[in-house]
Amino acid sequence: MPDAGSTDGTDGAGRADAAAYLPAAFICEAEAWLFGQLAARWSGRGRVVDAGSFLGASTRALIAGLPASARERAPGGSSKPLVALDRFVVGDAYVQKALAKLGQARARGESFLDLFLDTIGADLRLVEVRAGDVTRVGRLDAPIELCVIDLAKSQALNAHLLSSWFGRLIPGVSVVVQQDFFSPFHPWIAASMASMLPSFDLAPWRIGESAVFRLARPLDPERIAAAAQRDPADAAAWEEAARWSEAFGADDMKLLRLGRCVAMAAETGRRARAVCEWESLSSETPPAACPKWPRLLRLAGRALGIEPTHVATHEPEPVPLDSVMR
Ligand SMILES: C[S@@+](CC[C@H](N)C(=O)[O-])C[C@H]1O[C@@H](n2cnc3c(N)ncnc32)[C@H](O)[C@@H]1O
Structure with missing residues (x-):
């Protein structure tokens, strides 16, 4: 769970923390707790990816859970354990509404990266920020140990994420959280995960709309390609x-x-x-x-x-x- 911070919703230095952002964030407290628990198991064999960071509530939940070894090993640059990726620009209407609720009215096309950076504060030393469309800035060359996905907002984006990242998961180690798994309006996620079922073990519970999968067995490129193409109406x-x-x-x-x-x-x-x-x-x-x-x-x-x-x-x-x- 993210740090509760002081009662006024800041970390004592005046910086808003994840708990303060939760009412406008897209995770519930139980999901924040879950992300922290998963991050706490980080072994250093791959990166932690927060795909769709918005204002940083999910990022902060992950940071809060990272073991001490992550902090010790993170002097900066490419060795930062966590990658936070988002357009950080108001695109969709729901993003604009969520910002307005926080009293942060922003026009379409305007950046909200400043708010994310405020949320992360000094922990930026642990976070590599990728600002832009995932199809442009999402390339990852290192293995991925924990992948928290909240931007498979279309079938095409889902296919892109699968093709780009799932081959980087480590069998027996990596965990994928699909934040929209139980959302009926993102049916391509369940359909594609179903077609990779033989490779993944799943945690048998729902938290919010999230589901958790562990890559138990190797995932070959053909299976990933088939999953990426899976028609959710099929x-x-x-x-x-x-x-x-x-x-x-x-x-x-x-x-x-x-x-x-x-x-x-x-x-x-x-x-x-x-x-x-x-x-x-x-x-x-x-x-x-x-x-x-x-x-x-x-x-x-x-x-x-x-x-x-x-x-x-x-x-x-x-x-x-x-x-x-x-
Ligand atoms: C539901 S929000 C993420 C919420 C966040 N994980 C949290 O815990 O509060 C989804 C985010 O995905 C981002 N997004 C949507 N499509 C994107 C794309 N194609 N590339 C990069 N970011 C994208 C949006 O800007 C938005 O901030």
Whole structure:
């Protein structure tokens, strides 16, 4: 978990810490704790990558967990253990809204790198900052030991990350966190991870929308290429994913099933099947510990052209739209 800092949300030197940013960050406290626990296992055999750092909440959670050896070995330059990558420029609407909530109104195209650097402060000695589009600045030549991914925002970006980075994972050592794994609006992530299932062991729980995978067996380039090309609307992708139900349980599988509906919604020939599955999901008990469920269901229904009133029965507290569509 990130340092709690002082009660005014600073580290005592007036610098905002990750906990202070959490309300506007895209991780919950449990995810911050998880990232710290994973970083604490860092052995130094590869880099730690925070892909999609935004204001640095995930970066700080990782820094907080790094073992003392990381601090001792990090004089600067390419030996910095952690790579933090983001455009650091307001691109998507949800980024702009999150900044506005913090009282940091920024125009489209404007940089927010200054805020990230404030969050990181003196720990910048541990962090190599890559500012720019991942397709331009994301090349990594070293092995990757821990890869926390929060920018597989499109099927194309997901394919790019897989092709560029997954060959750098170390069998028996590396861990991948997919922060959007359980988001029904990023179904390509579950579909591609499913097709690499034989190589990965997975932690059998969901924290926020994150899932954790450990590369247990070597991953050959052909399998990575096939995963990168995996069509999330393809039935074969979900037959593989169905094998996860033992690990995650039926409740968390509902989020993945909803993702499949969203993927199929885009394909005319499969819409009827998607509507059928959506109706089945909307009549089932909502997944426990998932306050976003009614809204996710409604947004997925909208993608299928279904009237949102069908899902009014399970409505809990309202959830801000941008906390869902990140
Ligand atoms: C949901 S936010 C990350 C949240 C962060 N991990 C946290 O814990 O608060 C996703 C980030 O991905 C970045 N991003 C999206 N597409 C990108 C791209 N193609 N290249 C680089 N960064 C990108 C956005 O700028 C945004 O800051």
